[in-house]
Amino acid sequence: MILAACLSLAGPLLSAEAPVSFIHDVMPHLMKAGCASGNCHAKPEGQNNFKLSVFGYDPKHDYNEIVRDDRGRRLFLAAPEESLLLKKATGDVPHEGGARIDRKSEAYLKLLTWIKQGVPFAIEGEPKLDTVSVEPREQSYKKGAAQKLKVTARYSNGTTRDVTNLTDYLSQDKEMAVVDEHGQVKVGAISGEGVIVVRYMGLVDVARITVPADKILPPELYAKLPVNNEIDRLVHERHQKLGILPSETCSEEEFLRRASIDLIGKLPTVEMAKKFLADTRADKRARLVDDLLEQPNYADHWAVKWGDLIRPNPSRVGVKPVYLLDTWLRDSFRQNKPYNTMVRELLTAQGSTHDYGPVAVFRDKREAVDASSFVSQIFLGVRLDCAKCHHHPSEKWTQEDYYQLAAFFGQMKRKGQGISAPISGEPEYWWYGGKGEVTHPITDAVMTPKPPDGPEMPYVEGQDPRVALTDWMAGSENPFFAKAIVNRIWSDFLGRGIVDPVDDIRVSNPPTNEALLDWLAQDFSSNGYDLKHLMRTIVNSRTYQLSSQPNEHNLADNKNFSRSLKRRMSAEVLLDAVCDVTGVRETFSGLPPNARAVQTWNHKLDSDFLDAFGRPNASQECPCERERKSSVVQALHLMNSNSLQTKLSSSSGRISALAKSDTPEPKLITEVYLAAYNRSPRAEELKTALRFFSTPGATRQTAIEDLAWALINSAEFVFNH
Secondary structure (H helix, E strand, C coil), X not given: CHHHHHHHHXXXXXXXXXXXXXXXXXXXXXXXXXXXXXXXXXXXXXXXXXXXXXXXXXXXHHHHHHHCHHHHCCCCCCCHHHCHHHHHHHCCCCCCCCCCCCCCCXXXXXXXXXXXXXXXXXXXXXXXXXXXXXXXXXXXXXXXXXXXXXXXXXXXXXXXXXXXXXXXXXXXXXXXXXXXCCCEEEECCCCEEEEEEEEECCEEEEEEEEECCCCCCCHHHHHCCCCCCHHHHHHHHHHHHHCCCCCCECCHHXXXXXHHHHHHCCCCCHHHHHHHHHCCCCCHHHHHHHHHCCCCHHHHHHHHHHHHHHCCCHHHHCHHHXXXXXXXXXXXXXXXXXXXXXXXXXXXXXXXXXXXXXXHHHHHCCCHHHHHHHHHHXXXXXXXXXXXXXXXXXXXXXXXXXXXHHHHHCCEEEEECCCCCCCCCCCEEEEECCCCCCECCCCCCECCCCCCCCCCCXXXXXXXXXXXXXXXXXXXXXCCXXXXXXXXXXXXXXXXXXXXXXXXXXXXXXXXXXXXXXXXXHHHHHCCCXXXXXHHHHHXXXXXXECCCCCCCCCCCCCCCCCCCCEECCHHHXXXXXXXXXXXXXXXXXXXXXXXXXXXXXXXXXXXXXXXXXXXXXXXXXXXXXXXXXXXXXXXXXXXXXXXXXXXXXXXXXXXXXXHCXXXXXXXXXXXXHHHCCCCCCHHHHHHXXXXXXXXCCCHHHHHHHHHHHHHCCHHHHEEC
């Protein structure tokens, strides 16, 4: 009432200055002052009965909160300088957040003018903010250099505005460079690459900072580097720009073990190792890759990886649906089904959860809004979770983006038991129903299906919108789909994604080698989304085949793929490796005798070993990314495992067979080394191993047991390198 009276008294604009808009002028200053941050008035409960939206994602709410809440007590149009909004911000009135705005600042003058002009929400005909860009966008700097960034906002009518002083800045790597609130960058004292994120009114851009090594290497060094395919050329270009020299090519033994573990999740057999190491053909590595990709273990290994990402909780979905989904995954990899076909079958699934495995995903992601974050993160590599409730804190995604993606699943219908009984319960039926809608949680607007950065795809009667979504995913204009999967596979093989984390593709988290990611995605899509083609291309590159031993020029590099990064074997692969070395298989309830760990399909199949080494628990919300780091628990488990000792001493295992043979001790030792490391022992290692046989009280059996136990408990065995 009081505010309304003041507004009526205000009449026409009280200021002769240029019109001030709440959206384009007031909100940027409030956001720069920190008022709309998560630790101030944008907290879930607000601050002192004053609540703003996070990062200003809902300007209408914020306007009403400032102008109309508590009968407009925060503004005094009859005497604008006396407005509580200004007095609190300047500290003239006690304010828990302290003084945020100086009386002589542009922010104060804008707010004051806005109040004088009658607090307009928007100016008639004002343009829409389209993009934000930073300059310089990419530049090389010397150590200790300084640079002032400039940020420009561009509007729908073609006008631009310098918003450098209204922009928020964040350095992704403070050792590389720091940045102050005015965009002044100070480069650090280490070589490498860093990123400065700039954010203005929900839009984001990045400035990339490259600091070359102190010692510039001659171009001829890079010209002499072997190039197996286009991957190597693109990686070498990046190395040359950064002053990094890649490591040497790995040994034949390292490649054999690395490729086998990565491609099929299995140690090479002793026979394979002997045959490969004796092979003198120049293309032996490429031949090995082709052979491995035809191995039966390939499908099981990759089904486990994808099971981590999409496997539902059997306690909620039922054991049978989860089993059917796992069977579908294994069969898809066994057929080498094109990746886009796999995703289409999964996301357009309908029918009974007791007949068709992919339907289990919808039984788990029961609401359209749950499907949105699942689809975006797994298949597009985009984390939209934050946008479910508010504007993404470091990216352009809004609630509209989140709920428009959810709208593709808004016409799904279901019938039957929703929550499963302990074993399998009754089936549930899912199908495209032709009717239904998803609404915006704030505005209640009905959302039109639209993928992130894609076109609107309005509902068409009789046409399942999920089909349109999967068609868009596989289209050549899609900015995410192919990149997301090639980045995920690259991370599996190289220990780190080109974009890292692999499911966080965004402007503010740029790829370390954008040209490489683009080429891999294009090559993958143009070759029919063939996963084996993608894997073959990566593994045949020299970049994949680099040694894990650093040199003086790449010692500090762990982002640019100048050497192989050591990676711990996953739980199932490691357990199978232990079984292969000892010659004694593990027993799993619910699986046939001699089943391998990569054939397990349910976290409820008991295994202390798998749990200790990071098998995901599907009762937690997926995607369940594996923890790659080692732990004390893992080391202690392997050292004190009764199961391992039982396998070592088993009368039917490899150790007993070797002990009972008349093979000379040096050859016995070589056999164990080939089984565990896929290489022969070095001279010093052979000398040390022979001592096991001469220890007082030792027998051939106990000596070989001790040797095998020591090798299995070593880093060389547990890690792929």
